[in-house]
Amino acid sequence: MTAKEIKDFKYNVDRFADIEVLRYEVPGFDGLKPDQKKLIYYLTEAALAGRDILTDQNGRYNLPIRSMIEAVYVNFDGDKSSDEFKALEKYLKQIWFGNGIYHHYSMDKFVPEFSESFLRGQVGKLPAEQRPGNLNELCDVIFNPLTLPKRVNQADGADVVATSACNLYGDGVTQAEVEAFYGAMKDTTDLTPVSYGLNAKVVKRDGKLIEEVYKVGGLYSPAIERIVDNLTKAAAYAENDAQRDIINSLIKYYRTGNLRDFDEYSILWADDTRSQVDFINGFIETYGDPLGMTGSWESIVNFKNEEASHRTEVLSGNAQWFEDHSPVDPRFRKPVVKGVSAKVITAAILAGDSYPSTPIGINLPNADWIRATHGSKSVTIENITEAYDEASHGNGFNEEFVIDEPTRRLLDDYLFITDNLHTDLHECLGHGSGRLLPGTDPDAMKAHGSTLEETRADLFALYYLADPKLIELGLLDNPEAYKAEYYKYMLNGLMTQLVRIEPGKDVEEAHMRNRKLITEWAFEHGKKDNVVEMVNIGGKTFVRINDYKRLRELFGELLAEIQRIKSEGDYEAGRNLVETYAVKVDPKLHKEVLDRYAHLDIAPYKGFVNPRYTPVSGENGELVDVKVSYDEDYPTQMLRYSRDYSPLTDRK
Ligand code: ZN
Numbered sequence: 001m002t003a004k005e006i007k008d009f010k011y012n013v014d015r016f017a018d019i020e021v022l023r024y025e026v027p028g029f030d031g032l033k034p035d036q037k038k039l040i041y042y043l044t045e046a047a048l049a050g051r052d053i054l055t056d057q058n059g060r061y062n063l064p065i066r067s068m069i070e071a072v073y074v075n076f077d078g079d080k081s082s083d084e085f086k087a088l089e090k091y092l093k094q095i096w097f098g099n100g101i102y103h104h105y106s107m108d109k110f111v112p113e114f115s116e117s118f119l120r121g122q123v124g125k126l127p128a129e130q131r132p133g134n135l136n137e138l139c140d141v142i143f144n145p146l147t148l149p150k151r152v153n154q155a156d157g158a159d160v161v162a163t164s165a166c167n168l169y170g171d172g173v174t175q176a177e178v179e180a181f182y183g184a185m186k187d188t189t190d191l192t193p194v195s196y197g198l199n200a201k202v203v204k205r206d207g208k209l210i211e212e213v214y215k216v217g218g219l220y221s222p223a224i225e226r227i228v229d230n231l232t233k234a235a236a237y238a239e240n241d242a243q244r245d246i247i248n249s250l251i252k253y254y255r256t257g258n259l260r261d262f263d264e265y266s267i268l269w270a271d272d273t274r275s276q277v278d279f280i281n282g283f284i285e286t287y288g289d290p291l292g293m294t295g296s297w298e299s300i301v302n303f304k305n306e307e308a309s310h311r312t313e314v315l316s317g318n319a320q321w322f323e324d325h326s327p328v329d330p331r332f333r334k335p336v337v338k339g340v341s342a343k344v345i346t347a348a349i350l351a352g353d354s355y356p357s358t359p360i361g362i363n364l365p366n367a368d369w370i371r372a373t374h375g376s377k378s379v380t381i382e383n384i385t386e387a388y389d390e391a392s393h394g395n396g397f398n399e400e401f402v403i404d405e406p407t408r409r410l411l412d413d414y415l416f417i418t419d420n421l422h423t424d425l426h427e428c429l430g431h432g433s434g435r436l437l438p439g440t441d442p443d444a445m446k447a448h449g450s451t452l453e454e455t456r457a458d459l460f461a462l463y464y465l466a467d468p469k470l471i472e473l474g475l476l477d478n479p480e481a482y483k484a485e486y487y488k489y490m491l492n493g494l495m496t497q498l499v500r501i502e503p504g505k506d507v508e509e510a511h512m513r514n515r516k517l518i519t520e521w522a523f524e525h526g527k528k529d530n531v532v533e534m535v536n537i538g539g540k541t542f543v544r545i546n547d548y549k550r551l552r553e554l555f556g557e558l559l560a561e562i563q564r565i566k567s568e569g570d571y572e573a574g575r576n577l578v579e580t581y582a583v584k585v586d587p588k589l590h591k592e593v594l595d596r597y598a599h600l601d602i603a604p605y606k607g608f609v610n611p612r613y614t615p616v617s618g619e620n621g622e623l624v625d626v627k628v629s630y631d632e633d634y635p636t637q638m639l640r641y642s643r644d645y646s647p648l649t650d651r652k
Helices: 003-008 034-048 051-057 062-075 083-098 116-125 135-143 175-185 221-235 241-256 259-271 306-317 319-324 368-374 382-392 397-401 405-430 446-465 482-494 496-500 510-525 548-568 571-582 587-600 634-644
Strands: 012-016 019-023 200-205 208-213 277-283 297-304 341-352 361-364 377-381 532-537 540-545 605-609 612-617 623-629
Touching: 012 083, 012 634, 019 083, 019 382, 034 221, 034 277, 034 297, 034 341, 034 612, 034 623, 051 062, 051 221, 051 297, 051 341, 062 083, 062 116, 062 135, 062 634, 083 116, 083 634, 116 135, 175 200, 175 208, 221 241, 241 259, 241 277, 259 361, 259 368, 297 377, 306 319, 306 341, 306 377, 306 405, 319 405, 341 382, 341 405, 361 405, 377 382, 377 405, 382 405, 382 605, 397 405, 397 587, 405 446, 405 482, 446 482, 446 510, 446 548, 446 571, 482 496, 482 510, 482 532, 482 540, 482 548, 496 510, 496 587, 510 532, 510 548, 510 571, 540 587, 548 571
Parallel strands: 019 605, 341 377
Antiparallel strands: 012 019, 200 208, 277 297, 297 341, 361 377, 532 540, 612 623
């Protein structure tokens, strides 16, 4: 894509509540071979087929509420500029974005700004077959703030299973029961343990807990069958035998629901670094489960960006050097870092838990023993980071929050490259670094596991971003460049990420807790040397970094401690760090940040619409080519998905 084409591409698509929806381009798609395009096409179909699984995992009333609000939205024949209709439209856009009635990040239930009587009146006008049979129940869930208020509740001391509204546990199931259930199932001597609970809902039957497994013939079967059907079609266009084996092993796992089959698939997947097209499709990340066990369904289809991949190949090619020089206790380092592979990819479709809000990097598989023996695959999704970057130019953020002109210039010059490098280091090396001492339970950090793991990976990246090794490797051309990322990281962790938190609330999401933990800890421990300051200029608070070198050392010290905690399974120390630095918000600073941010009118959360793939058929109806287009707006895409990819929604 030339610079001019980038400029003409329309990145901004929609804006509502605290959300901005962007569009991303898929450069290079048209240049792929016809069979690669067909492969991608069927993989994108398999991706879209799983959309309703995630929505149902996120809350048991999500699908009927979404269907009802969509029906009202589509059938509405009144004044579309009225406040009630506009509020309903906003609520529907939020539901689409959250894949349910909870905010994707804060996990809080959306508050509708239309009246219950308006909704009931509109539902009454719907054709009988589109009216829900349990309207009173749905209205209670929508309008009563006390009913199922939070998708994932992590408050310390709460029964996080019983008080979370996510649909991963059945009625009347408690945290203690689930922990006992899996505690009895876990074989602690197993050196290759499966990821217990990853693909199942735990429910109570006759007073006993059982797993309802997500598989063909099990829970979510209609959607999973359609995924399998499209994976089968995709397999016919696999680039090579290894890739065909991967697809077939995933199909096998979807059929059996056996987690050993998932591990087999994950190993084949981690080993395949040759194919240009790649994808994930399944129950993967566990942030949606208060106990961090069940995977949220997601899919990303992508292909390798050969040019940009050079950067991550250099990093992974030197993985052992980074491991050997890391500031952690040598006992906790990996003597041999295996198979850390990395590449830069172009996303072709985002789905499930990666849509519309999406990660900018992926590092999988998650199972510790597979990572240790087979390595992991790590990617940076550059067409997504590019879209973020392009869409944010000139929004006034840096002028408001960055302390002075030289620092702003530093960010303009070096933030894009150092931000990408930070993601590369985090994903390629950070998560894969370090090792547990023999006998340490990988789940020892319990509810704080995700936060501390992200903290570890971020610290590894921050520490090395300032290392002269990156200059030596040709990845940066200026020894001062790292300061751009350091400044942005401290500013974000100490101040500006607070725009994502409502007044009076704590920080809860794992990545936000991780950033707060790192920055507050470094601020506190650098106080006596005046490393980082919060200064007041004209009534506004600014972050000033006085000693970047010392800040790097502090990152190294905290990395050593976090690695010790993880390696030894020191839960108390981990919990203590999280509780001390990562949770509580200074209400005065919070208010100031919110006020200043409000003036800028920037959405704190962003997500994407997908491109649209259109099959081109030959004379005999066979697939001959696939065209990509970027013309869909946000409601059009969401309504199309609800119409064409909703195998779990009962459409009478
Ligand atoms: Zn991470």
